[in-house]
Amino acid sequence: MFKFPGDFYWGAATAAYQVEGANSNSDWWEWEIRAGLKDRSGQACRHYDLYNQDFDLAKQLHHNAHRLSIEWSRVEPEEGKFSETGLAHYRDVILALKERGIEPIVTLHHFTNPIWFARRGGWLDRSSPKYFLRYVGKVIRSLGDLVRFWVTINEPMVYVYHSFYLGDWPPQEKSLFKARAAALSLVRAHIRAYHLIHDVYRRENLPAPYVSVAHNVQAFVACNAAPRSMAAAYIRDRWFNFGFLKRLIRSKSLDFIGINYYTRSLVEPANWGLRSMLIDTSSRSTLKKNSMGWDIFPEGLYELLVRIKIYRLPVFILENGICTGDDALRWEFIRGHLKCLAQAMGQGVKVLGYIYWSLLDNFEWDKGFAPRFGLIEVDYGNYERKIRESAVKLSQVSANGILEDEVN
Numbered sequence: 001m002f003k004f005p006g007d008f009y010w011g012a013a014t015a016a017y018q019v020e021g022a023n024s025n026s027d028w029w030e031w032e033i034r035a036g037l038k039d040r041s042g043q044a045c046r047h048y049d050l051y052n053q054d055f056d057l058a059k060q061l062h063h064n065a066h067r068l069s070i071e072w073s074r075v076e077p078e079e080g081k082f083s084e085t086g087l088a089h090y091r092d093v094i095l096a097l098k099e100r101g102i103e104p105i106v107t108l109h110h111f112t113n114p115i116w117f118a119r120r121g122g123w124l125d126r127s128s129p130k131y132f133l134r135y136v137g138k139v140i141r142s143l144g145d146l147v148r149f150w151v152t153i154n155e156p157m158v159y160v161y162h163s164f165y166l167g168d169w170p171p172q173e174k175s176l177f178k179a180r181a182a183a184l185s186l187v188r189a190h191i192r193a194y195h196l197i198h199d200v201y202r203r204e205n206l207p208a209p210y211v212s213v214a215h216n217v218q219a220f221v222a223c224n225a226a227p228r229s230m231a232a233a234y235i236r237d238r239w240f241n242f243g244f245l246k247r248l249i250r251s252k253s254l255d256f257i258g259i260n261y262y263t264r265s266l267v268e269p270a271n272w273g274l275r276s277m278l279i280d281t282s283s284r285s286t287l288k289k290n291s292m293g294w295d296i297f298p299e300g301l302y303e304l305l306v307r308i309k310i311y312r313l314p315v316f317i318l319e320n321g322i323c324t325g326d327d328a329l330r331w332e333f334i335r336g337h338l339k340c341l342a343q344a345m346g347q348g349v350k351v352l353g354y355i356y357w358s359l360l361d362n363f364e365w366d367k368g369f370a371p372r373f374g375l376i377e378v379d380y381g382n383y384e385r386k387i388r389e390s391a392v393k394l395s396q397v398s399a400n401g402i403l404e405d406e407v408n
């Protein structure tokens with residue numbers, strides 16, 4: 001049995017574009033059409049209209065925190081022109097959480113950009129941090145009195161990898177040089193946003209905020225003992241897990257470390273070429289998988305958390321979840337990861353909370369609506385919600401903070 005601290009945060013996450021619907025001023029919206037995606041985000045989960053109902057369900061599941069994101073293109077649909085309606089909407093959403101005793105954790109950038117920003121060159125434009133800062137300033141001055149936890153950028157490395165290196169997300173670039181440039185813009189944007197948020201809170205006499213990024217980490221495991229595999233696993237771990245993080249730690253721009261953890265990657269480079277070293281993975285893994293083929297490997301979370309302990313900052317699990325048609329496997333996944341989290345906490349890692357991805361089934365980017373990550377099932381025919389059994393089991397843990405030893 002493990003007892004989580006009384007002030008531990010329990011909840012689930014969403015991202016605006018994946019649940020709200022009708023985000024037609026976003027670069028993803030345009031790209032879905034251009035790329036001819038089979039599933040278009042369309043109305044998504046209609047969360048833009050149904051958020052009250054969704055938060056009632058979260059409350060019923062004993063969540064005391066919820067991570068959401070703000071869609072930049074709703075707040076600033078045209079360059080420099082802010083939408084008061086857009087801002088008022090997010091104020092209502094955050095108030096709806098607070099009325100239910102649920103702590104909002106608010107992400108400012110979750111993969112999507114306004115179309116005007118993308119047309120200016122997006123994150124490859126050297127001025128991109130400046131535009132981001134203007135938007136952040138506006139949001140913080142409008143919502144700062146309601147929010148303590150801010151996540152500036154969701155998974156910068158994942159975004160850079162897909163959008164600028166693999167090229168399977170907009171703007172579909174495939175260049176290490178551009179990936180590096182975009183990563184630098186994101187680092188600058190985060191550091192400046194960190195200071196801006198703190199400045200506004202100080203000026204307005206608000207209690208100090210907690211600001212971080214949501215950093216995706218993966219267990220990179222060599223598929224065999226060959227030097228090439230070992231080297232590739234080492235490089236990816238350095239570059240993907242720790243390079244970016246260390247940069248932010250050095251700049252003292254994290255109040256906690258926001259972690260997203262899903263899987264391990266079994267590394268199997270075909271040759272010593274840079275591209276192969278950075279992207280080739282093995283399909284020979286025998287571990288259980290989610291419905292997108294990602295390995296289920298809770299031990300990786302434990303190992304990474306213990307390594308992150310040296311930075312002496314509290315950690316917040318901001319995403320961890322599984323897409324599956326087998327809800328018993330979902331519970332096995334959650335339970336396995338909570339066990340590893342408990343183990344890491346037993347080793348002295350300070351963890352503020354556990355946020356499951358996701359509250360609802362939703363639009364999984366280029367993979368569309370097929371992957372089912374939700375604690376709550378969404379019927380895309382009539383937008384009805386149904387609580388899954390795994391959500392009830394997790395709610396029993398969040399209700400009293402006790403993780404029993406036996407398999408429940």
Ligand code: FCB
Nearest residue numbers: 015154155158357364365
């Ligand atoms: C993470 C993203 C999130 C969702 C999950 C499955 O990388 O932050 O939006 O797509 O993966």
